[in-house]
Amino acid sequence: MNRAWWKEAVVYQVYWRSFKDSNGDGMGDLRGVIEKLDYIASLDVDIIWLNPCYTSPDVDNGYDISDYYSIMPKAGTMSDLEELIASAHERGLKLILDLVVNHTSDQHTWFKESRSSRTNEKADWYIWRDGVKGTPPNNWRSYFAPSPWTWDETREQYYFHSFASEQPDLNWEHPAVRQAVYTMMRWWADKGIDGFRMDVINLIKKRATYDDVADPLELSYLGNQPGIHEFLQEMHQEVLAGTDLFTVGEIPFVGPEDGLLYVGEERNELRTLFHFEVADDMETMDLPRFKQIQKRWYEALYPSGVASQFLNNHDHTRQVTRFGSERYRVESAKLLGLMLHTLPGIPYIYQGEEIGMTGIRFSDPESYQDVAFRNQYAERIAAGESPGTVLSSMQLRARDNSRTPMQWNTDQSAGFTIGTPWMAVNPNYRDINVEAAEQDPHSVLAFYRQLIDLRKTHPVMVYGVYRDLAIQDPYLYVYERVLDGVVWRIVLNVHDEPVTTTFGLPEEQLILTNYETADINRLAPYEARLYQYEMP
Incomplete structure (x- = not known):
């Protein structure tokens, strides 16, 4: 990379x-x-x-x-x-x-001009459509409202909004x-x-x-x-x-x-x-x-x-x-x-x-x-x-x-x-x-602050190859980052009960943990460990 x-x-x-x-x-x-x-x-x-x-x-x-x-x-x-x-x-x-x-907002000058008439210079800067038999142009929804179409009395058309009715979508085709x-x-x-x-x-x-x-x-x-x-x-x-x-x-x-x-x-x-x-x-x-x-x-x-x-x-x-x-x-x-x-x-x-x-x-x-x-x-x-x-x-x-x-x-x-x-x-x-x-x-x-300092001083944290060591485990997340012979092993118990593990390494290889004491074969609830070792 x-x-x-x-x-x-x-x-x-x-x-x-x-x-x-x-x-x-x-x-x-x-x-x-x-x-x-x-x-x-x-x-x-x-x-x-x-x-x-x-x-x-x-x-x-x-x-x-x-x-x-x-x-x-x-x-x-x-x-x-x-x-x-x-x-x-x-x-x-x-x-x-x-x-x-x-x-934009419906209060933006662009939209005010666009809604003012169908012949305005900015008429097509937004997305306008006629209704179908007095109903919105289609059955779509917006993120924030039942329909992404709002009727505008001035222009007598519907305008399109992916979010709230006060947020008309720009017409990027223009x-x-x-x-x-x-x-x-x-x-x-x-x-x-x-x-x-x-x-x-x-x-x-x-x-x-x-x-x-x-x-x-x-x-x-x-x-x-x-x-x-x-x-x-x-x-x-x-x-x-x-x-x-x-x-x-x-x-x-x-x-x-x-x-x-x-x-x-x-x-x-x-x-x-x-x-x-x-x-x-x-x-x-x-x-x-x-x-x-x-x-x-x-x-x-x-x-x-x-x-x-x-x-x-x-x-x-x-x-x-x-x-x-x-x-x-x-x-x-x-x-x-x-x-x-x-x-x-x-x-x-x-x-x-x-x-x-x-x-x-x-x-x-x-x-x-x-x-x-x-x-x-x-x-x-x-x-x-x-x-x-x-x-x-x-x-x-x-x-x-x-x-x-x-x-x-x-x-x-x-x-x-x-x-x-x-x-x-x-x-x-x-x-x-x-x-x-x-x-x-x-x-x-x-x-x-420790995490960010590690990122600044260890390129493996940024550029290291990633490999998952326990992808099917429902509670343990164990993965490694590898760069230039340096290996970081991350062992996480993403669970509110203790779990046993075979992925622990000797204490001298432990760089960072969120518990003050650690059992190499047992992780406490939400225990996280970062180890470092060198490839043989």
Whole structure:
């Protein structure tokens, strides 16, 4: 595998509205991020991924953009962002922004012009269709609503939206749309940002026809359509070629073989990608399935491409709650961290993951602010399901699980704000917070810093060949990374009961573990070990 700085990087995701409030209005902001840059730098990560802070009506927490060239007042000002970029660079940190170009807000001037008349210059910048006998053009669904079609009284047509009705999809078939996007991307690159996390980027290419589908609930018809690679190669040529910009594509509905088409180094599209065979498709940890997914992606991509490793972000429940154990919170948080940082690919840390923050289950559906949760909850209640059943079935996967404020200390609102937080703080902040973690040499935070230091000093962690030693075992995950005669063996008990093992190695070969004492032939609940030895 060719070596490159970005393959060796660790990415830290900042969901700014829940990170740090600098002015007491209860909402995190860019100045709050600036205040905490020294903390982020202390983790020794390389890249900050900042969620959207562009001007937006905020229907979908900033993913409904009404102006790509300005900053929403909730977040701050353009000067604040410029200072954040410069301050990050001073600390050796790169900063990437979300690129949201599958859709805009319905308040964007482009859409306002498009809906104004069928003869407007931008009439075809979005996807418009006539209804069929007064009903939407087809039987498709959107992610957030029963139908992806909304009737517009002004234009007297339906417009298409893969997400909320306030997020109309751009028509990427129109050359002027693509050029407008490329111009905007170059503008931000000139501002000094270091790349883009590309939101649902493989949805920009639509199906050739808008005919009904056999199963509207199986949403794969929304993305990964023929022609997507021509768009991405054009984007590369127009914006990315000859630069050192880091790009990661959010790529739903894609398996390993298709994944290589997006990230193969010779194809000139993206650096890396997020796939969702785990985060979207696996309700809780299914270890044999997880191991098969890792094996398939590694065999398909290596050595020509690189994937990303993550189990939680702003859209997915915190990993300890969903894939680990709150009973064994510290142990499972460390195990999941060790696993993601030693598997092939680029590891992502979602703010608070490094201290073992947990998800939250609100008992009142009104406490959930996420538009997807609200729409789906209302649809199911209207269909006759009981509120209690609907709520309990949606709590684990609700996106607000991961959006509660960052837990800095035991002060009011966990030190996130001196005002009323925009979303309730998890009550466990008195026990789980950065200040307490900094004082504990055995904390999850200390463990993450060790992991990142190992990645910086041991190329085997990045470039080593991967081999699974126990792929069928339902509780043990045992694999090795091998490079230039150096072997790392990772032994994980992904289970809340002790298990016996034959994969342990002598104590002198143990580099890192999440338990203070170890039995070579027995692993405690969620015990994780990293060994090193040299090939004979």
